[in-house]
Amino acid sequence: MKCETFENYLDGYLDGSLSELEQQAMQEHMQNCPGCRKRYEEQRLLLEELRHLDDGVRAPEGLVAGTMERIRRERQPRRRTRPYWIGGGIAAALCLTLALGTFLGGAMNATSSAPKTSLMNMAATTEMGWDSAGGGESYAQTEETVEAPAEAPAAPAPNAALAAMDAGAAADDAAADGTAARSAETPEYGLKIIREATIQMQTENYSEDMAALEELVTSMGGFITSREEWGSEQSAETGENPRTLSLTLRIPSDQLDAFVEQAKQVGIVTASSISETDVTDQYTDTDRRLQAYQKQYDRVLEMMDRATTVEELIQIESELSRLEMEIESCQGTLNYWDARVNYSTVYIYVDEVRRAISANPSLGERMRTALANSWDDFTQGCQDLVVNLYAAIPYIVVWIVVLAAAGGIAVLIVRKVRKGRRK
Amino acid sequence: MEFDMLNLKRAVRGDERAFEALIEPYADATYRLCLRMMGNEQDAADMAQEAFLRAWRSLSSYKGQSRFSTWLYRVTSNVCLDELRRRRRGETESMQALEENGFEPVDPAETPEMALDRAELRRDLAEAISQLGSEQRAALILRDVQGLPYEEIAQILDLNLNTVKSRISRARSALREILLGKTELSAKKRV
Numbered sequence: 001m002k003c004e005t006f007e008n009y010l011d012g013y014l015d016g017s018l019s020e021l022e023q024q025a026m027q028e029h030m031q032n033c034p035g036c037r038k039r040y041e042e043q044r045l046l047l048e049e050l051r052h053l054d055d056g057v058r059a060p061e062g063l064v065a066g067t068m069e070r071i072r073r074e075r076q077p078r079r080r081t082r083p084y085w086i087g088g089g090i091a092a093a094l095c096l097t098l099a100l101g102t103f104l105g106g107a108m109n110a111t112s113s114a115p116k117t118s119l120m121n122m123a124a125t126t127e128m129g130w131d132s133a134g135g136g137e138s139y140a141q142t143e144e145t146v147e148a149p150a151e152a153p154a155a156p157a158p159n160a161a162l163a164a165m166d167a168g169a170a171a172d173d174a175a176a177d178g179t180a181a182r183s184a185e186t187p188e189y190g191l192k193i194i195r196e197a198t199i200q201m202q203t204e205n206y207s208e209d210m211a212a213l214e215e216l217v218t219s220m221g222g223f224i225t226s227r228e229e230w231g232s233e234q235s236a237e238t239g240e241n242p243r244t245l246s247l248t249l250r251i252p253s254d255q256l257d258a259f260v261e262q263a264k265q266v267g268i269v270t271a272s273s274i275s276e277t278d279v280t281d282q283y284t285d286t287d288r289r290l291q292a293y294q295k296q297y298d299r300v301l302e303m304m305d306r307a308t309t310v311e312e313l314i315q316i317e318s319e320l321s322r323l324e325m326e327i328e329s330c331q332g333t334l335n336y337w338d339a340r341v342n343y344s345t346v347y348i349y350v351d352e353v354r355r356a357i358s359a360n361p362s363l364g365e366r367m368r369t370a371l372a373n374s375w376d377d378f379t380q381g382c383q384d385l386v387v388n389l390y391a392a393i394p395y396i397v398v399w400i401v402v403l404a405a406a407g408g409i410a411v412l413i414v415r416k417v418r419k420g421r422r423k
Numbered sequence: 424m425e426f427d428m429l430n431l432k433r434a435v436r437g438d439e440r441a442f443e444a445l446i447e448p449y450a451d452a453t454y455r456l457c458l459r460m461m462g463n464e465q466d467a468a469d470m471a472q473e474a475f476l477r478a479w480r481s482l483s484s485y486k487g488q489s490r491f492s493t494w495l496y497r498v499t500s501n502v503c504l505d506e507l508r509r510r511r512r513g514e515t516e517s518m519q520a521l522e523e524n525g526f527e528p529v530d531p532a533e534t535p536e537m538a539l540d541r542a543e544l545r546r547d548l549a550e551a552i553s554q555l556g557s558e559q560r561a562a563l564i565l566r567d568v569q570g571l572p573y574e575e576i577a578q579i580l581d582l583n584l585n586t587v588k589s590r591i592s593r594a595r596s597a598l599r600e601i602l603l604g605k606t607e608l609s610a611k612k613r614v
Contacts, residue, residue, distance in 0.1 A: 011592050046599065049544055050567040059454035060468055067475040068443050226505040230484030244481055248505060336510065345509070349480060 001029040006036045192283040197274045197346045201267035206352040222251035245350040250343040290330035297323045459564040460503035462553035474499040497579045507557040551601040559594035
């Protein structure tokens with residue numbers, strides 16, 4: 001066996017996936033070749049260390065709790081969720097009545113209160129009719145909220161007063177930790193604000209609407225960075241396995257608002273939000289560090305001319321390469337922020353549905369939808385009733401047997417007691 | 424796992440508590456994968472949350488075609504890879520930056536001693552992993568850190584078995600070169 005072959009089979013040997021013959025050949029080669037034996041030991045050690053690399057690593061406290069918090073906050077209206085059935089027909093009938101009640105309540109609301117919120121509520125209740133009543137409200141709240149991440153200062157629209165406030169806070173910070181005072185003005189390159197948008201929508205014409213969406217992205221000078229699709233076309237016809245799409249794209253920031261507006265026309269938007277993060281402070285810091293490193297670099301470069309010994313030269317060169325790395329890393333960070341500031345990230349989630357909830361329906365449309373929905377609910381309820389009654393057969397049979405037995409025993413006892421009395 | 428199936432059914436129906444119970448057992452594994460993919464704790468926590476969130480959103484697409492853990496790993500690695508891809512546009516690749524700074528991958532024929540100090544080795548390992556290309560990194564973490572079988576990794580990364588095997592093998596030799604390069608650099612410094 002050649003050392004090259006040994007190398008090729010090494011992974012298999014360590015995985016234990018080689019045949020007995022191959023294993024023998026490997027062992028023989030190792031006995032005669034100290035280099036390969038060392039190679040094997042090294043690889044074994046490496047793999048062992050890798051395997052135990054994360055032994056002590058635990059997920060941070062509150063990871064799951066934090067996720068659940070976000071899920072509740074961003075909860076999307078799920079498609080017609082059905083409750084977890086326990087009983088049979090009674091539960092179905094009860095739920096049907098309940099759903100009808102919520103629906104009627106929602107319809108009445110819609111006529112009396114402000115059109116937009118009530119519409120949203122109604123959309124939520126019809127969509128989540130089987131769910132807890134609170135769901136509708138929390139969902140309506142997510143509409144158009146502007147979130148500022150906790151670690152960043154609140155980042156509202158870049159107007160002068162707020163900019164001054166931010167800069168003031170920055171100056172306070174600097175004074176507090178005694179570092180070089182930062183200028184209390186907006187830096188020369190303006191505020192650096194990263195804006196991100198999230199849109200959730202539903203569509204009835206999945207293929208057409210997605211094509212329109214992609215065209216919109218290109219026409220605005222944006223591009224798609226990731227696209228993940230679940231479900232399949234085949235089953236969409238039966239409505240069994242609808243498609244969901246998770247799209248991440250980048251849009252020039254000055255087009256973001258226009259894009260969100262136009263994207264909303266494509267499908268039926270169920271929730272959307274735009275968040276802003278102000279990175280001006282971090283950006284300024286990094287920029288200053290970059291300038292400091294560059295000055296230092298120039299100074300060290302000057303020293304190079306004056307160096308006399310080789311030792312000095314080596315020292316200077318290593319310092320230069322360290323500074324180069326720092327400069328590069330600062331530059332990289334700035335580039336990264338610039339890219340995020342200039343191009344906003346948009347996350348779009350699309351659900352394919354048979355009948356989307358319309359954002360702005362006419363009365364006739366609403367009546368048609370309502371009738372269709374309740375007919376759907378009714379037929380589904382009937383089906384569930386039949387299925388559940390069918391499913392309940394074992395229980396019914398067992399109970400009949402048990403009751404019959406109990407009844408039989410009771411009758412026997414009563415007869416015995418009566419006989420006893422007669423005597 | 425009977426318990427899992429029940430919670431899965433409930434979670435698909437939109438029951439948040441069931442979803443919580445469903446993902447709780449996978450919190451550590453998900454976080455570890457994110458930690459090795461992203462290279463720091465803050466990003467790892469963010470990505471783990473993002474992964475759970477995406478899992479929740481697309482739960483209805485999980486049809487039991489693979490084990491739930493496999494599916495969750497798949498969602499998680501996609502979330503991390505997406506994020507890394509997004510970032511790559513703004514930053515230079517770390518390997519590239521290193522090479523521009525005079526770092527050269529070492530000829531595997533000459534093998535200086537690897538660092539034997541455990542803690543140091545682990546630190547070096549973690550750093551070396553973060554220098555791998557993100558696709559190689561994902562495959563290597565799943566196989567060598569998480570210890571999953573090749574077949575499952577193929578499902579998670581949506582690749583065929585041979586691609587997975589060769590990718591992991593290339594990742595291992597890249598990792599080794601990075602580690603050897605590092606010890607050689609520090610050896611030079613000491614001289």
